[in-house]
Amino acid sequence: MLLGDFLKEGISRLKSLYPPEEARDIVLTLCESRLGTGRYTYATDPDYSIAPDSLDSLSGDMDRLSAGEPLQYVLGYAWFLGRRFKVTTDVLIPRPETEILCQEAIKAFKDPRGRILDLCTGSGCVAWSLALELPGSVVYGVDISKAALAVASGQDLSSDRSSPVFLKADILDSPPLFPCGKFDLILSNPPYIMESQKKDMRPNVLDHEPSLALFVPDEDPLVFYRAVARWAEALLAEDGTGLVEINETLGSQTRDLFLGFGFGKVEIIDDFFGKNRFVKFMR
Ligand SMILES: C[S@@+](CC[C@H](N)C(=O)[O-])C[C@H]1O[C@@H](n2cnc3c(N)ncnc32)[C@H](O)[C@@H]1O
Numbered sequence: 033m034l035l036g037d038f039l040k041e042g043i044s045r046l047k048s049l050y051p052p053e054e055a056r057d058i059v060l061t062l063c064e065s066r067l068g069t070g071r072y073t074y075a076t077d078p079d080y081s082i083a084p085d086s087l088d089s090l091s092g093d094m095d096r097l098s099a100g101e102p103l104q105y106v107l108g109y110a111w112f113l114g115r116r117f118k119v120t121t122d123v124l125i126p127r128p129e130t131e132i133l134c135q136e137a138i139k140a141f142k143d144p145r146g147r148i149l150d151l152c153t154g155s156g157c158v159a160w161s162l163a164l165e166l167p168g169s170v171v172y173g174v175d176i177s178k179a180a181l182a183v184a185s186g187q188d189l190s191s192d193r194s195s196p197v198f199l200k201a202d203i204l205d206s207p208p209l210f211p212c213g214k215f216d217l218i219l220s221n222p223p224y225i226m227e228s229q230k231k232d233m234r235p236n237v238l239d240h241e242p243s244l245a246l247f248v249p250d251e252d253p254l255v256f257y258r259a260v261a262r263w264a265e266a267l268l269a270e271d272g273t274g275l276v277e278i279n280e281t282l283g284s285q286t287r288d289l290f291l292g293f294g295f296g297k298v299e300i301i302d303d304f305f306g307k308n309r310f311v312k313f314m315r
Pocket residue numbers: 123124125126127130151152153154155156157158174175176177180201202203204221222223224244245246
């Protein structure tokens with residue numbers, strides 16, 4: 033089958049799920065990844081024909097995509113801060129706004145050999161990015177999900193001394209003791225979407241990404257921020273910084289929660305859409 037025909041057919045199969053430009057981008061990215069073709073190969077080499085065995089596996093990919101599965105799960109990876117992270121349906125697909133969480137953390141980080149704790153680590157994208165950007169730091173990643181921790185610790189990134197240490201813990205419980213003592217930086221992107229916000233979400237997220245990673249009850253949407261504040265009370269060093277990603281509709285409530293725990297210099301930081309997306313606090 034000609035690449036151009038495959039693209040046309042693929043885009044048409046996705047048209048009920050995605051806007052046309054996004055559908056096109058998904059099918060082109062799939063072909064780039066599986067066939068090694070370029071963005072414009074269908075135009076520069078109109079006779080490019082897909083070999084029968086590649087076509088079989090691409091058709092399988094298209095079946096998964098047209099059933100609504102996100103492209104990153106089909107490919108088995110997602111890009112985050114310029115690195116390729118393995119993802120499975122046990123972990124949240126890393127989001128672009130979480131890249132800002134890491135960039136803010138790097139900005140706030142004074143000691144290149146400091147200690148960093150990433151709560152609710154999922155794929156480990158935050159823990160790994162900080163460990164690799166701040167070599168010499170000691171990084172721990174914590175999650176309740178054993179399956180997510182297997183993905184985080186199995187990332188095919190550097191396995192030298194900058195690898196984070198991943199631990200299973202429920203952050204709604206009291207924090208354990210860590211061999212490094214306290215932390216200079218505690219950060220977290222915990223579940224923060226209220227059940228009532230589900231109606232605004234796309235089915236490809238709702239049906240495929242782990243609900244454990246996403247949702248909190250409407251009656252207590254800040255449950256995980258109270259937990260982060262309790263862990264930070266016990267584990268944040270003097271002068272240490274905390275940074276959390278938040279629900280854009282709960283900016284001032286989340287800020288007040290950290291103020292209520294006695295943290296200082298509490299500030300809300302916006303994302304690239306101008307939405308309240310992070311809260312930073314200090315010991
Ligand atoms: C929003 S995801 C964030 C994943 C990753 N840090 C990222 O930014 O892509 C939240 C993570 O919190 C974990 N989680 C949910 N409840 C938890 C709990 N009680 N204790 C620890 N981790 C929890 C989930 O397993 C999930 O991996």
